[in-house]
Amino acid sequence: MKRQTVMIVDDTPANIEILSETLGEEYELFFATSGADALELIRADKPDLILLDIMMPGMDGYELCSILKGDPATRDIPIIFVTAMIGEEEEIKGLELGAIDYLTKPISPHIVRARVKNHLELKRYRDLLETLASAADRAKKEFLRSVSHELRTPLTPIIGMTDLVLDSEEDDNKRKYLTMVQKSALRLLGIVEDLIETSRLEGEGTAPEYRPFLLKAFLDTVAMEARTQAEGKGLDFMVTLDPALPEAVSSDQAMLHKVLTMLLGNAVKFTTAGKISLEVHLQEVAGEQMLQFSVADTGVGIDPADLERVFSDFTQSDGSITRSFPGLGLGLTLARRMTELMDGSIWAESSPGGGSLFQMQIPLLLPESESADAPPASDGVRQ
Incomplete structure (x- = not known):
């Protein structure tokens, strides 16, 4: 050795x-x-x-x-x-x-030898544990990647064939059962897609693709999708936009869409009565202009001790909530990782039974041409 x-x-x-x-x-x-x-x-x-x-x-x-x-x-x-x-x-x-x-x-030579030996033994064990943890993490990622792709392969034809049978089936009971199969398969596919996305974001070389787009039109699309989900559960849905928001911004539109969709989807999922709201405004942080997105709900809420933990892998705030609102708890993990890739931050405020407020900030990047109609830019200019 x-x-x-x-x-x-x-x-x-x-x-x-x-x-x-x-x-x-x-x-x-x-x-x-x-x-x-x-x-x-x-x-x-x-x-x-x-x-x-x-x-x-x-x-x-x-x-x-x-x-x-x-x-x-x-x-x-x-x-x-x-x-x-x-x-x-x-x-x-x-x-x-x-x-x-x-x-x-x-x-004292005896004391020196004893203390140096003890501390170096501790360091050796710590290094070994870090090596084992790193190897276990790599194995976990590879396992998730392989299993996720293997699960998605049979799910696609299951969903497709169920759609075909539903189109031709006239018996109401059979349609009810087929609809249950379809919903379950789609929910499982969503979980599999989250696993695949988690593995992708943990891979090397993952980086946002900054391109200009019209901010209000983008937010209208996000809001329309969330409103449909909210109203389907009998919830009110509100959107508030800062009048000072620029017409166009530069960001990874797909990542931003994914994060907002996850936050709004979670809000709808964990709310049985009341309202969901989305607010977007400008915020100055340490002299830098930021876009701040706030998603509030009147749902079950989260214990303050669990607020940091909900952004970790496979985590929901407690077992009773997991039983009532099933899922792997990967949505907020993905939201955190994507936000960090965009040089932003995400956090939550909540209390049990008092609803939740999730907030995300990303740097405000304006297209170099100040117009979303210009050719796509490889990066934005930070203001």
Whole structure:
């Protein structure tokens, strides 16, 4: 097995010598006598663990630790501070910066070996778990991809043949049973399509295709589809548009349509009485213009503790709701992933029995020509 690596950062040669004698037989060691040199070496050849002196000229240990923990490429490397300072304030500061432990000077070889060994064992197990989790995730995605396509293949002729028989069948009882088969097959097909879309979005290279389109006409289409579903359940449906909305925007129209359809479909699904509303307006966030879409309902609502969880794979807010409103719970997961691909964000506000409000923001991109009649653009201009 390849020896684990330890980086020793200390401006005192005597300390480096003691640590080297203590650890050299078990680990591959690297050395640096300044924070700046250490930073360069760590970024070039990431060690398994860092022993870091605090008091050094120029860049001290606290500053180096802060830089390493702020960099995604090095933030997971365990850091143990080696210092003569053992005051509570200094200890708290180091732990808050992300260090995992302290070694005090004068250095005790037995304590150094024990603590380094323990922390490297923990890191080895953590790395192994991350590797296993990554492999399991890849296997899950491949399984979902394969099974989804295999399920869709027989469903298509089932639905098609059911349509043909329904067109020619005159017996009311038989038509009722065939209609039940048709609805069940279509519901299953919808679940399969969600699984396929989930697998596609998790694949590499998935990116939005930004093209200009007329915003109001697009929203009219989305609203018409949702209104039909809502009125079919006896629900009121309302649309409110900000007068300041631009005539044309640039976005991935298919993704945006999918997200809004999912949010509105969920609102209808979990509402048995009352109303559904869609509001679209401009919102400035940190100096950037955003398009904000709000979908509200008067449905069953969600426990506040479940609001974050509902955007995770295969999740609905609780078992009783799942039994009453069946589904895999992939809709909001897809909505979140598509929104994030469009550099946006999505969140929910709700309470049990008090309805739900789902809000999505994406950057406002205007077509370069300021007109949706212009040739499709590969990207928009962020205002």
